[in-house]
Amino acid sequence: MPHPRRLALPTFAVAILTLVAGPAAARPFTDAAGRVVEVPNRATRVVAAGPPAAVLLYTLAPDRMAGWVRTPSPAERPYLAPATWALPATGRLTGRGGTANVEAVLALKPDLVVDVGSTGPTYASLADRVQAQTGIPYILLDGAFAKTGETYRQLGAVLGLGPAADGLAAYADRTVAEVAERVARVPEAERPRVYYARGPRGLETGFAGSINTEILEVVGARNVAVGGNGLANVSPEQVLGWNPDVIVALDPAFRPGDDPIWRGVKAVREGRVYRTPTLPFAWFDAPPGVNRLIGMRWLAHLLYPALFHEDLPAIVADFYQRFYHVALTPEAKAVLLDGAVPARR
CATH class of the missing domain: 3.40.50.1980 (Nitrogenase molybdenum iron protein domain)
Incomplete structure (x- = not known):
């Protein structure tokens, strides 16, 4: 099923974002949509474009998160690392009901945007447009459940966290394979x-x-x-x-x-x-x-x-x-x- 994303940032906001995105040492990275993106050698302030990306980023690199898409509720906080509770909320950059808080995004000065979901031409084009307008590298990763392990490895590669990503990817691959093997008997x-x-x-x-x-x-x-x-x-x-x-x-x-x-x-x-x-x-x-x-x-x-x-x-x-x-x-x-x-x- 297609992911209904649409650009949520107004024109004046993306113009300002372009000005605050400064140059940084970069290297080419090929994302899940086949786009070659110049990403920072060490991305330390990463923004998730939507909720699936926020979960992925949190599980692998909570210390690299520049903010949440939405603020964790009091009921959710005991199930999250305390250091992330007070991170600012940015809203969705793209997606159904985009709610990006422009001031919050500007203040965070992100060096990378991560999106997870569909990787077809429509969404690759959207990612290119947001990246061109903001000057912030924007990578697309595959949100299909079957690609969970591969997606972890890709995010690990772009963030320089290969061993940690490999561990989570191996857990995902092993769990999916084990469940599939047993269910196949029914x-x-x-x-x-x-x-x-x-x-x-x-x-x-x-x-x-x-x-x-x-x-x-x-x-x-x-x-x-x-x-x-x-x-x-x-x-x-x-x-x-x-x-x-x-x-x-x-x-x-x-x-x-x-x-x-x-x-x-x-x-x-x-x-x-x-x-x-x-x-x-x-x-x-x-x-x-x-x-x-x-x-x-x-x-x-x-x-x-x-x-x-x-x-x-x-x-x-x-x-x-x-x-x-x-x-x-x-x-x-x-x-x-x-x-x-x-x-x-």
Whole structure:
């Protein structure tokens, strides 16, 4: 599914940014779109163009971040390195609902912009235009989930953090391969049918093939929402007709058991409605970034308990240490997994 990006900076702002971007020692770097960009030999003040890029940059190089796309909430901060809590917010440079704060971007004086998402001609052209207008090197990295390892290695190369990036990339590649190998043992007809519920009423969903439900396909689940594109609103009657085996919900306010129509859905009747963890980044999408790595592992445990026997809380703690640079307390783990796993009987 295309990523709907559009330039968010007004003309007067990019003119000013051009003036503040000073010369620096540079070297050529070929990004995921095949663009050759002159990047700093050592980029130390990096701005993420949107949420997926912010997650990627934070996991690899929190000390190189010049700011967040948005300020972490009080609930998110315990799951992030304290040194990053007070970083300024810039807003989105590009993307749906671009909200870049021009003054904040100017004050940060970034030496590199990183974007993650689609790498087709439209977005390569946009990156070229932003770079030409601002004078700031702008690289595009592939946001496809299957390219997670490769994307880490590319960012590691541009930032001079090869060994650290290789470690995260190896974890990603190993996890994806392990899940795929086990799920391949399950016949297609026996794989769970899943509905992804967004919003407090659970009536927004991502259709099969959309980036919002990409990890359902990665774990071999069958998305019941077919016949549409991207995100869309549906009716309770439509979900009842699909009759999913499992519902994965993004909004904790969604309580289908309180609605007589929803109570007719198989997943609701059998108590297989699970809330995706969202701290500090949602595990399923929102944003559709590398944060989905732990979501993939969680879904695999949730949907195929006979194949995945490992201690999920231990896997979660290890992931948060490696990628989010925090040691989870037992209480923090409990908050994350509340409603996300079957209740103990």
